Amino acid sequence: MTEIQDADTPATEAGQAGQAQSSVSTVHRLRSVLAIRPFRRLWLVTYLCSVGDWLSLLALTGLVSTMMKSYEWQSFALPLVVLTQLLPGILFAPIGGVLADKFDRRKVMVVCDILRGSLFISIALVGSPIWLFIANFLVGCCAMLWIPAKESAVPNLLRRPDQVESANQLGLVMTYGISTISGFGLYSLISGIPAYLNLQGGNLEFNIATIAVVINGLLYFTSAILVATRLPELSGRVSSARRKDDEDKAGFGAMLREGLRFAGKTPLVRGLLIGMVGAFAAAGVVIGTAKTYASSLLGGASTFGLLFVAVFLGLAVGMATAPRLAQRLAYNRLFGVTIVLAGISLALVALAPHLWLALLTVALVGACAGVAFLTGLTIVGSQVQDDMRGRTVALIQTLLKVVLFGASGGAPLLLTLLQKRQISVFGHPMEVDASRPVMLGGAVIAIVLGLVAYRQMDDRREEPVLSSLFAAIRGRRHTKGMLIAVEGDTREDTSVQARRLAAALRAEGLEVLLAADPEHDERRLRTMLSSAELAGVRAQALVAAAVRADVVERQVRPALDSGAVVVMERYVDSPLAHFTATSSLEHQELEGLVDWATGRLRPDLTILLDRPVVDGKGIGPEHHWRVQRLLSEMAASDPDRYLVVEAEGDTDEVADRVRAAVVPLLAGRRRAVPEAAV
DSSP states (O other), rough: OOHHHHHHHHHHTTTSSEEEHHHHHHHHHHHHHTSSHHHHHHHHHHHHHHHHHHHHHHHHHHHHHOOOOOOOHTTTTTOOOOOHHHHHHHHHHHHHHHHHHHSSHHHHHHHHHHHHHHHHHHHEEEHOHHHHHHHHHHHHHHHHHHHHHHHHHHHHHHHGGGEEEEEHHHHHHHIIIIIHHHHHHHHHHHHHHHHHHHHHEEEEEEEHHHHHHHHHHHHHHHHHHHHHHOOOOGGSSSSSSHHHHHHHOHHHHHHHHHHHHHHHOOHHHHHHHHHHHHHHHHHHHHHHHHHHHHHHHTOOOHHHHHHHHHHHHHHHHHHHHHHHHHHTSSSSHHHHHHHHHHHHHHHHHHHOHHHHHHHHHHHHHHHHHHHHHHHHHHHHHHSSSSHHHHHHHHHHHHHHHHHHHHHHHHHHHHHHHHHOOOEEEEHHHHOOTTHHHHHHHHHHHHHHHHHHHHHOSSTTTSSHHHHHHHHHHOOOOSSSSSEEEESSSOOOHHHHHHHHHHHHHHHTOOOEEEEOHHHHHHHHHHHHHHHOOOOHHHHHHHHHHHHHHHIIIIIHHHHHHHHHHEETTTHHHHHHHHHHSSSSSSHHHHHHHHHHHTTOOOOOOEEEEEOOOOOOOOSSSSHHHOOOOOHHHHHHHOOTTTTEEOOSSHHHHHHHHHHHHGGGGGGEEEEHHHHHHO
């Protein structure tokens, strides 16, 4: 408990302090995800497979170059290796999605890793360039089965849906950061063996390339062993038994058609796919025109390299800042907005007359793309149901390959058709490179599809998006107030301490609303249940959600919008823990219902009253132990938002502890409220 308190205090202060403290909060958020053992092991598996992916790119290129002595064939070595790995994504990605939803995901991953390892070993043994490309194509097919199984399993390993974004961040950092450096560094070490040992003569280049390919295969074998022996949790599913039986009875084609219908009929997924098409099309246009665009800036190879550095720096910044933006702008709105902003930024790139302006706008495109990409992955992981998640991931993978391949290949064709043009501006001739209008076309596509995606996904149309966006950019919440929840196992603790805390904050000169009386809410709930004669667990959960939604809309949101501090006991976590402990419903299902009922309104600070389990009225100590354990897990998984306070002792002692912990954090609140109201 002390460890949680120490980790939480600086993280909570980060919401009111500067950028340095914000980085502390980010570290705790990522640590809370890495503290989950199954996810940490899967992260290691991701590292091994990603290192294998990057190493194979160089190892196979090197092996092809040693097999083919012709200069022309050597120049095509890398493009052919990349093409044979991309082509399966265009052809077979939907198959991987169906397999991820139909079969045990752990078994799918193990089989794919064994096949990939065997194929790389066979490349080294056969030594034929034709088999190299065939085997590489088959490796790409295995990857298209492995990726949906892995990505759709990640949310099931986490404790809370709001951890999906942090998990995606860690996954992207591992795949495109740590693993990239490791893979390229490992190849450098292997290729430098002759120099280290002063070896000369013989067919050294071929042998070294073969060693790299063998090591590549061993990485995938290691991954298969880890998944098979250390990750049984990957076999766990959120799906109910009845739904699982339906999946087993459904044929392959039927599941594929069901996935396509789900994407077409669900506004959230439909908008997500439309937005992804716009983003990938713009990215493909940038790739296809980058070389000629660099020349139009009167630069050469160095300019071309600087543009790529700028876009990847922007991607990194975007992925790093996405969680902070998402705290103040809903994911469903943030996704479409950032794609529109990426399109506008691309238009500025097309119009940039100088290198420095081009670098700045290209970095802005990368930042918007990074936010959109991470947000899209988070939406899939947290809002798409488990039995459809694999097919949704596979559909996005297919779109990525098809649209990116088509746009990057079509852009050079447009360049050859348009050619350079000379126009007259105020009597002075000006040369316009064809890359400029092609980029403008890509920008228009991104803007239009981003707007369509926004309209499909926006679930808060009554709130002006511009004011929400500006508040997010300024680093402020759209609401001006602050929500503090007091949670605990027993209503006696939370009721008294919520009233004491509200009084203490009023004594500090703050405008405070003590929202909702749980006793009154429970009476309303019992009245509604008895009058409607609802006995089912799901029906009761829906009615309870309706009561909570009414309190949020009538009391909490108006008070927050007016700038008040709202103190509410047993807001979400305590009822959620009690309901989970006493019902057969999955915790994640209830989380989704809570998010819907409250409009994803989460407390800025949650006070968790922690005390040893004692026997309750009519409820055994085992129930209280389960509730307390669930509450402790919630606090451990989100240390940014929780403050754990020891609840042992008399009422005054506990109230003093709560006041001593909370009031200093709100010391600047009197100054912050007028600023937020501007």
